[in-house]
Amino acid sequence: MAQLTQVSRFSTSAANMIKKITVIGGGLMGSGIAQVAATTGHKVTMVDTSEDILQKSVKSIQASLARVGKKKFANDEAAGKKFLEDALSHIKPTVNIKEAVKDTDLVIEAIVENMDVKHKLFRELDQAAPQHTIFASNTSSLPIGKIAEVTSRKDRFGGLHFFNPVPMMKLLEVIRIPETSDETYKKLLEFGKAMGKHTVECKDTPGFIVNRLLVPYMMEATRMLERGDASAQDIDSAMKLGAGYPMGPFELADYVGLDTCMFIIDGWHKDYPENPLFKPVPLLQKMVADGKLGRKSGEGFFNYKKSSM
Ligand SMILES: CCCCCCC[C@H](O)CC(=O)SCCNC(=O)CCNC(=O)[C@H](O)C(C)(C)COP(=O)([O-])OP(=O)([O-])OC[C@H]1O[C@@H](n2cnc3c(N)ncnc32)[C@H](O)[C@@H]1OP(=O)([O-])[O-]
Numbered sequence: 177m178a179q180l181t182q183v184s185r186f187s188t189s190a191a192n193m194i195k196k197i198t199v200i201g202g203g204l205m206g207s208g209i210a211q212v213a214a215t216t217g218h219k220v221t222m223v224d225t226s227e228d229i230l231q232k233s234v235k236s237i238q239a240s241l242a243r244v245g246k247k248k249f250a251n252d253e254a255a256g257k258k259f260l261e262d263a264l265s266h267i268k269p270t271v272n273i274k275e276a277v278k279d280t281d282l283v284i285e286a287i288v289e290n291m292d293v294k295h296k297l298f299r300e301l302d303q304a305a306p307q308h309t310i311f312a313s314n315t316s317s318l319p320i321g322k323i324a325e326v327t328s329r330k331d332r333f334g335g336l337h338f339f340n341p342v343p344m345m346k347l348l349e350v351i352r353i354p355e356t357s358d359e360t361y362k363k364l365l366e367f368g369k370a371m372g373k374h375t376v377e378c379k380d381t382p383g384f385i386v387n388r389l390l391v392p393y394m395m396e397a398t399r400m401l402e403r404g405d406a407s408a409q410d411i412d413s414a415m416k417l418g419a420g421y422p423m424g425p426f427e428l429a430d431y432v433g434l435d436t437c438m439f440i441i442d443g444w445h446k447d448y449p450e451n452p453l454f455k456p457v458p459l460l461q462k463m464v465a466d467g468k469l470g471r472k473s474g475e476g477f478f479n480y481k482k483s484s485m
């Protein structure tokens with residue numbers, strides 16, 4: 177623990193700071209990370225698997241920038257427009273991974289939550305990126321040390337766990353594995369601050385800080401619903417009005433994606449079968465099997481289809 181806090185007292189010289197970043201994955205999280213990096217003066221390359229997906233990512237960044245700009249420059253439409261255009265000009269979307277990492281300082285991986293897919297990507301990145309490039313994963317639940325195993329740069333590897341929606345959520349968990357060098361960790365912490373986030377330091381433990389507490393709470397809410405103790409609506413209202421949460425557990429699960437929720441809890445159960453907090457939840461598994469994935473599929477614990485709204 178002493179080691180974790182000691183590192184954050186040092187500061188990196190301006191010449192040594194992270195300026196160019198590559199975000200792999202332009203989905204919910206990757207597009208948010210790219211957006212915030214661009215608005216905080218970084219040069220960003222955003223990679224996804226197809227031009228179509230990248231177009232959608234840019235559209236969602238535009239929409240989010242418009243919301244931020246409208247608030248930030250409430251009485252100055254021209255300044256809001258300039259803010260949006262400046263930020264977009266700092267983001268280069270591409271499907272070419274090799275080109276995207278050729279002179280980057282930091283790669284942030286935000287692709288699907290699957291160890292094999294992440295390993296395949298990091299093997300490729302390790303070959304293509306220059307020696308000085310730091311790698312980070314935005315994984316919600318997979319061990320950073322295990323993701324890093326396929327690279328030859330564990331000393332330049334860490335976790336940067338952002339929260340959804342990235343432009344609004346102030347927290348960034350910065351995770352180190354035993355091999356992460358002090359120099360790397362220091363740079364990651366400073367990058368987080370440069371992104372305008374409040375950083376917290378954490379070891380490579382399941383769920384880090386937030387998800388280790390949040391996931392059991394959300395699963396317990398689902399078990400409560402499964403037992404028929406209360407309705408989803410009332411459980412959500414209770415936690416919002418009685419505990420001060422901005423979203424109830426089911427609104428949040430729908431927002432994150434029920435497939436992601438299920439992947440996390442089932443994965444932890446496999447790794448820690450003795451822990452009762454990580455027991456799979458049949459209701460969640462059934463909803464995912466039925467294609468009810470939350471907001472992204474139009475239905476989850478609540479219905480988001482236009483006709484029923
Ligand atoms: C099994 C369990 C699984 C757990 C999974 C873990 C996943 C992961 O690893 C960790 C997480 O992320 S955990 C998840 C962690 N996340 C949480 O826990 C989220 C909890 N929810 C919240 O904090 C709030 O509900 C929100 C901030 C999302 C929306 O706020 P609201 O009041 O309900 O609704 P509003 O009135 O619409 O918007 C309010 C303001 O926000 C602005 N805005 C919104 N989205 C924006 C965007 N994309 N861009 C730009 N701006 C955006 C908007 O413009 C507005 O500004 P104004 O100044 O008021 O005009």
Ligand SMILES: NC(=O)c1ccc[n+]([C@@H]2O[C@H](COP(=O)([O-])OP(=O)(O)OC[C@H]3O[C@@H](n4cnc5c(N)ncnc54)[C@H](O)[C@@H]3O)[C@@H](O)[C@H]2O)c1
Nearest residue numbers: 201202203204205206224225286287289314315316340432
């Ligand atoms: N959804 C959340 O609330 C949340 C919050 C924090 C962290 N995370 C983590 O962030 C990561 C991404 O989650 P998400 O919700 O943004 O997922 P998402 O499904 O919205 O986006 C993933 C994107 O990665 C792309 N992709 C997949 N394989 C790729 C590859 N090999 N190369 C380039 N792009 C590839 C997909 O096309 C997709 O656009 C996951 O590890 C997840 O656990 C998610």
